Amino acid sequence: MTEAVRLARRVIELTGCSRSEAELYVQGGWVTVDGVVVEAPQHPVTDEVVALLPGARPEPAEPATLLLHKPAGFDMASGPEAALALLAPENRWPDDGSGWRLLRRYFHRLAPAMAIDPEASGLVIYSQDGRVLRKLAEDGNKLEQEWLVDVEGELAPYGWNRLVSGTKFDGWPVAPFKVSWQSEQRLRFAIKGVRPGLLQHLCAEVGLKATAMRRLRLGRIGLSKMPAGQWRYLPVSERF
Structure with a gap:
């Protein structure tokens, strides 16, 4: 059996690259050991088949x-x-x-x-x-968010006008937003600066109870x- 060496060293032997490049190949997920990607340069190998994947580049991987x-x-x-x-x-x-x-x-x-x-x-x-x-x-807070909010209850008299004309939450004005009915029990909000409790508060202000909320979009x-x-x-x- 061949003496175990670091995977990065085997990559150097395989490609003739520098040590830093070998580590970048491995850390970037470009190196396989017996067909399985290994991302640790210090991984010990002996007689396993070490190979570079097609398109391999010795570059730092972008954060995800x-x-x-x-x-x-x-x-x-x-x-x-x-x-x-x-x-x-x-x-x-x-x-x-x-x-x-x-x-x-x-x-x-x-x-x-x-x-x-x-x-x-x-x-x-x-x-x-x-x-x-x-x-x-x-x-x-500057990004528009799109939300669907399921509600129950009866809209208070003049509630819609009060909702769309502006309100406050925790003592601060709520930025102008758009709201429309998607169905008899579902509202669609296009709104910025959503904080915990805001959507529930907006619904409660007009006699409705939010029963479910789903964010569909954040900015683009x-x-x-x-x-x-x-x-x-x-x-x-x-x-x-």
Whole structure:
């Protein structure tokens, strides 16, 4: 049996590249050991077949941003372990057209952004990319969000006029928004600056009780037809 060596060293022997390039090949998910992608440069190999995938590039991997259809009842404040149970490889949306490969590195150090109420469902963001997280933290309130809200009860007299003419929440004016009926028991909101409890408050102000809420869109990024509990990558070409 051949003496075990680090995978990065075997890549150097295979390609003649430098040590730093070998580590980038491995960390970028471009190296297979007996047909299985291995992302750890220190992984020991002996007589296994080591190969580079087609299109391999010794470049640092871009940080990933994942878009999740959060199911109702999941609390984004419950910690990273709970989130990773949803952001598991087997929950990737089969119709994800981002072109991103499924690599372990993309599931490390994910942070949530633009959280929604635990009882709400819909589009939420988890990202490794500090640029994305900073952008959403600084400018998130400027992004229009599209929501569907199921309601029950009777609209109060003159309630619609009061709703669309402006109101306050927690003592602060609510930015102008659009609202329309999607059905007899469903409202569609196009609104900015959504905070926990805001949509329930707007409904209660006019005699309605919000029974279910789903975020369909955040800025230019839509939920599309992705089912609850599944996720997809944010393509490089898409911006909030």
